[in-house]
Amino acid sequence: MTMQLENDLLLRVANGASVERPPVWLMRQAGRILPQYRALRANFPDFKAFVKNPAAASEATIQPVDELGVDAAIIFSDILVVPEAMGLDYEMIEAKGPKFPTTIEQASDVEQLRSGAEAAASLSYVWEALALTKSNLQGRVPLIGFAGAPWTIFAYMVEGGGSKTFSKARRMLYQQPETSHALLQKITDTTIAYLQGQIKHGADLIQLFDSWAGELTPEQYREFAAPYLAQIAKALPEVPKTVFAKGAWFALEDFAEMPWQVVGLDWNIPPAFARARVGADKALQGNFDPCALYGSAETIRERALEMVRAFGPKHIVNLGHGVYPDTPLEGVRTFVQTIQSVRY
Amino acid sequence: MTMQLENDLLLRVANGASVERPPVWLMRQAGRILPQYRALRANFPDFKAFVKNPAAASEATIQPVDELGVDAAIIFSDILVVPEAMGLDYEMIEAKGPKFPTTIEQASDVEQLRSGAEAAASLSYVWEALALTKSNLQGRVPLIGFAGAPWTIFAYMVEGGGSKTFSKARRMLYQQPETSHALLQKITDTTIAYLQGQIKHGADLIQLFDSWAGELTPEQYREFAAPYLAQIAKALPEVPKTVFAKGAWFALEDFAEMPWQVVGLDWNIPPAFARARVGADKALQGNFDPCALYGSAETIRERALEMVRAFGPKHIVNLGHGVYPDTPLEGVRTFVQTIQSVRY
Numbered sequence: 001m002t003m004q005l006e007n008d009l010l011l012r013v014a015n016g017a018s019v020e021r022p023p024v025w026l027m028r029q030a031g032r033i034l035p036q037y038r039a040l041r042a043n044f045p046d047f048k049a050f051v052k053n054p055a056a057a058s059e060a061t062i063q064p065v066d067e068l069g070v071d072a073a074i075i076f077s078d079i080l081v082v083p084e085a086m087g088l089d090y091e092m093i094e095a096k097g098p099k100f101p102t103t104i105e106q107a108s109d110v111e112q113l114r115s116g117a118e119a120a121a122s123l124s125y126v127w128e129a130l131a132l133t134k135s136n137l138q139g140r141v142p143l144i145g146f147a148g149a150p151w152t153i154f155a156y157m158v159e160g161g162g163s164k165t166f167s168k169a170r171r172m173l174y175q176q177p178e179t180s181h182a183l184l185q186k187i188t189d190t191t192i193a194y195l196q197g198q199i200k201h202g203a204d205l206i207q208l209f210d211s212w213a214g215e216l217t218p219e220q221y222r223e224f225a226a227p228y229l230a231q232i233a234k235a236l237p238e239v240p241k242t243v244f245a246k247g248a249w250f251a252l253e254d255f256a257e258m259p260w261q262v263v264g265l266d267w268n269i270p271p272a273f274a275r276a277r278v279g280a281d282k283a284l285q286g287n288f289d290p291c292a293l294y295g296s297a298e299t300i301r302e303r304a305l306e307m308v309r310a311f312g313p314k315h316i317v318n319l320g321h322g323v324y325p326d327t328p329l330e331g332v333r334t335f336v337q338t339i340q341s342v343r344y
Numbered sequence: 345m346t347m348q349l350e351n352d353l354l355l356r357v358a359n360g361a362s363v364e365r366p367p368v369w370l371m372r373q374a375g376r377i378l379p380q381y382r383a384l385r386a387n388f389p390d391f392k393a394f395v396k397n398p399a400a401a402s403e404a405t406i407q408p409v410d411e412l413g414v415d416a417a418i419i420f421s422d423i424l425v426v427p428e429a430m431g432l433d434y435e436m437i438e439a440k441g442p443k444f445p446t447t448i449e450q451a452s453d454v455e456q457l458r459s460g461a462e463a464a465a466s467l468s469y470v471w472e473a474l475a476l477t478k479s480n481l482q483g484r485v486p487l488i489g490f491a492g493a494p495w496t497i498f499a500y501m502v503e504g505g506g507s508k509t510f511s512k513a514r515r516m517l518y519q520q521p522e523t524s525h526a527l528l529q530k531i532t533d534t535t536i537a538y539l540q541g542q543i544k545h546g547a548d549l550i551q552l553f554d555s556w557a558g559e560l561t562p563e564q565y566r567e568f569a570a571p572y573l574a575q576i577a578k579a580l581p582e583v584p585k586t587v588f589a590k591g592a593w594f595a596l597e598d599f600a601e602m603p604w605q606v607v608g609l610d611w612n613i614p615p616a617f618a619r620a621r622v623g624a625d626k627a628l629q630g631n632f633d634p635c636a637l638y639g640s641a642e643t644i645r646e647r648a649l650e651m652v653r654a655f656g657p658k659h660i661v662n663l664g665h666g667v668y669p670d671t672p673l674e675g676v677r678t679f680v681q682t683i684q685s686v687r688y
Contacts, residue, residue, distance in 0.1 A: 164506075167635055167668050174639035214591075217611045217633050247558075249593060250612055267561045268594055289561050291511055295518035324511050 005204075010072045010142045013283045013316050014205055014240035014261045022308060022315045023071035024339040025144075026332065027244075028322030029064040030076040033329060036063045047092040051078055057129035058136060065141055067329075068336050072142050072205075075133060075198070077126050079148030079209055083157050085122045086113045086190055090156075103160040103168075107179045115186035120193035127201040134202030145203030147195055149210030149245065150187040150232075151225035157183070166215045173216075173224055180224060188228040192235045199238050207242040207264070208232060214247015226254045233259045242285055246321065252277035267320030271310045284311060287320035293331035300331055304338040313344060348483045349548075354416045355486050357627045357660050358549055358584035358605045366652060366659045367415035368683040369488075370676065371588075372666030373408040374420040377673060380407045391436040395422055401473035402480060409485055411673075412680050416486050416549075419477060419542070421470050423492030423553055427501050429466045430457045430534055434500075447504040447512075451523045459530035464537035471545040478546030489547030491539055493554035493589065494531040494576075495569035501527070510559045517560075517568055524568060532572040536579045543582050551586040551608070552576060558591015570598045577603045586629055590665065596621035611664030615654045628655060631664040637675035644675055648682040657688060 005011070009023035031037055037060055044050040051057060060076035080090050080098050090100045104110060113119075134143055148156075156162075158169040173180050195206050208229060216225060225245075233241055243255055244264025255263050256278045263278050265271075265286035274284055292303050308317065317339045323332065349355070353367035375381055381404055388394040395401060404420035424434050424442050434444045448454060457463075478487055492500075500506075502513040517524050539550050552573060560569060569589075577585055587599055588608025599607050600622045607622050609615075609630035618628055636647050652661065661683045667676065 162508075165665075165668065167638075170633070170635040171638040174636055174643060214612065218614055220633075247591075247612070250614065250617075268558065268591070270562055270594065273594075289514070289564075291514040292518055294511075294515040299518060321509075324509065 004139045005142060006139055007071055007141045010316060011204055011240065013314060014242070016261070016281065016283070016314070018313065020344060021342045022311075022317045022339060024317040024336055025070040025072040025074065026064070026068075026319055026323045027074075029068065029070055030060045030074060031323070032325035033323055033327050033332060034063050034067055035329075036067060047078075047094075051076070051081065052125050054125055054129040054132050057126075058133040061129070061133045061143075062136060065137070068332060069340070070141070070336060071340075072144055073133065073137060074144040074146060074207070075126065075130055075203070077129070077146070079146070079153065079211075080156060081123055081126060082147060082153055082187065082190055082194060085119045085194070086115060086186065087119070088113065088157055097162045098156065100156065100160045104157045104183060106176070107182065110179055110183045110186065113183075113186055114190075116189040117193040119190045120197060123194050123197070126194075127197045130198055130201040130203055142204040143202055144205050144207055145195060145198035146207045146209060147191045149208045149213070149225065149243070150184045150191065150228040151216065151221075152210050152212045153187045153191075154180070154184055154224075155212045155215070157187075166212055170215060170220075173220055184224060184228050188231050192232055195232070195236055199236065203239065205240050205242065205262075206236060207244060210243065210245035210248065212247075213245035213251065216248075218250040221248060221251050222254065226251060226258075229255075230258045244285070249273070256282070262316060264318070265320060271307075271312075283314045283316055285316040285318050288318070288335070290319045290321050290324050290327065293319075293323070293327045293335060295331070297330070297334045300334045301338045304335055305342070308339065308342050349486060350483055351415055351485045354660060355548055355584065357658060358586070360605070360625065360627070360658070362657065364688060365686045366655075366661045366683060368661040368680055369414040369416040369418065370408070370412075370663055370667045371418075373412065373414055374404045374418060375667070376669035377667055377671050377676060378407050378411055379673075380411060391422075391438075395420070395425065396469050398469055398473040398476050401470075402477040405473070405477045405487075406480060409481070412676060413684070414485070414680060415684075416488055417477065417481060418488040418490060418551070419470065419474055419547070421473070421490070423490070423497065423555075424500060425467055425470060426463075426491060426497055426531065426534055426538060429463045429538070430459060430530065431463070432457065432501055441506045442500065444500065444504045448501045448527060450520070451526065454523055454527045454530065457527075457530055458534075460533040461537040463534045464541060467538050467541070470538075471541045474542055474545040474547055486548035487546055488549050488551055489539060489542035490551040490553060491535045493552045493557070493569065493587070494528045494535065494572035495557065495560065495565075496553065496555045497531045497535075498524070498528055498568075499556045499559070501531075510556055514559060514564075517564055528568060528572050532575050536576055539576070539580055543580065547583065549584050549586065549606075550580060551588060554587065554589035554592065556591075557589035557595065560592075562594040565592060565595050566598065570595060570602075573599075574602045588629070593617070600626070606660060608662070609664060615651075615656075627658045627660055629660040629662050632662070632679070634663045634665050634668050634671065637663075637667070637671045637679060639675070641674070641678045644678045645682045648679055649686070652683065652686050
């Protein structure tokens with residue numbers, strides 16, 4: 001499949017091949033920064049109806065490839081489709097974020113959840129969106145599939161939504177460690193089946209988002225997060241895989257020992273610090289400060305080139321977090337064009 | 345003053361003397377975990393009226409010494425009294441946090457702010473509270489004074505309240521670096537005058553809270569945060585000082601070169617990692633996960649003793665963040681008693 005791509009920079013870097021310049025894409029590139037996205041979104045009564053429509057999801061996925069010329073497409077979806085597939089419904093409240101009317105509190109709640117292939121089957125709309133996108137992309141760029149990491153999904157299912165501290169979710173790790181592990185395993189089983197389906201339907205690379213990794217102590221990360229990430233990485237040998245654990249600078253050495261080809265970095269982590277910890281072989285992804293895109297064209301260019309120099313090769317350019325919705329499109333364009341003018 | 349204290353463990357560790365056991369106190373110990381605090385708070389129409397009443401602030405400060413037997417008192421106040429003194433008023437909205445009706449957007453806004461001794465003079469109610477507390481404590485334990493670090497105060501003044509990303513505040517660093525430095529300098533001048541007054545009125549040790557340190561890139565921290573912290577540390581030679589920069593694991597080496605006697609750590613940072621970076625001389629403070637206090641007495645005891653072993657001497661026991669308001673008092677008591685039964 002890689003052979004048929006016109007632009008396979010992303011996959012070459014992920015697979016350890018040498019390239020003439022770093023590939024560039026942006027987390028949340030399929031989203032509110034694009035006027036086309038906002039127009040498309042307006043056709044749906046709510047975010048979930050949009051996500052569940054394969055034609056619309058596919059259109060949103062391809063918009064940034066058309067508009068910004070990025071080197072990869074990432075399927076438009078949400079990490080919270082997994083808890084929903086497991087039987088825990090959520091609402092997406094405009095400008096506030098997700099809310100789960102029911103949360104997981106005890107072992108019996110975990111027992112009632114669906115998991116594995118049975119749960120993943122209800123996510124066929126995402127698989128359809130991938131197949132449609134793969135076909136519509138006509139090999140222009142690779143297509144990235146994704147899911148939330150088990151700890152991050154756990155955090156939402158127990159906390160019931162976003163939180164400053166995720167203290168309910170973290171409390172469960174102390175008060176009910178066995179129940180916590182049972183829930184994490186069910187999430188993991190579902191995620192593996194879901195991602196296997198994504199690969200079957202056209203994903204060229206898979207990225208796991210561990211958005212709340214930084215809330216855990218290093219010991220907890222080693223007990224409740226890393227082992228499940230390792231299970232997922234091992235279960236998907238067909239494609240290269242990226243782990244992005246925001247705030248988990250302390251876990252880079254754990255990732256070094258797992259079969260991830262790419263390690264994503266937030267903007268706190270200096271490139272040399274990461275390289276020393278993940279070893280010489282893996283690619284690093286990131287870690288431009290999304291706020292720098294509010295700066296002048298000159299600021300953006302200077303800092304983008306600085307970043308590329310600091311990382312050296314085996315680098316996929318991205319932000320250190322999702323692009324902020326009110327980022328000026330011109331700033332994003334300057335960023336992408338600057339990176340695409342680089343030659344190693 | 346140190347000589348007259350019955351329990352001077354905290355100051356001995358901060359000053360590099362050896363002690364028989366680590367001192368222990370908790371960030372936010374004067375607060376909602378205590379039923380006495382909630383009763384006292386009910387006497388005031390709002391949080392700010394409470395903060396501005398020296399007798400009440402002093403009572404809240406001493407409550408945890410009486411109830412929990414902690415080894416230090418920290419003056420009950422709020423870091424946002426500084427922007428208010430500079431002319432930027434805030435409201436504290438119950439269960440939501442602070443809100444600034446007016447924010448700093450441009451150079452002319454900065455020019456209009458009061459600063460230095462002139463601004464600090466309006467904070468005499470905090471100084472009174474310190475003097476009263478010092479007298480009422482009768483030398484039982486040391487009294488800690490505090491302020492927010494300049495970057496954290498800047499973040500609130502520009503953002504207008506709490507935020508998931510502080511993207512408005514961080515954007516200003518890119519778009520208006522000179523205005524940003526002007527504002528940071530005014531905050532620094534005010535903070536120094538305010539803390540000199542705190543020391544004059546009885547503070548035995550000063551702690552700076554850089555709650556949003558982790559939002560910056562290492563380069564930004566070096567440009568916009570660390571230099572102002574260094575100014576403050578150098579301006580207050582009379583007492584030992586603690587810097588607590590949450591999320592700023594990447595800045596520990598910068599702190600090593602400043603005259604801080606104590607470096608506070610959040611729960612992400614392994615003790616050996618911190619010790620290697622701050623050097624052998626300084627004391628480390630922290631870094632128990634506040635969520636562990638929801639665990640069983642056995643869990644709390646085991647983990648507390650593990651932490652004490654991992655840090656070794658030159659350690660002030662505390663949490664890695666403020667204690668959560670709904671933490672069971674029994675858990676806190678178990679924690680404090682466990683630490684106080686340690687003998688090196």
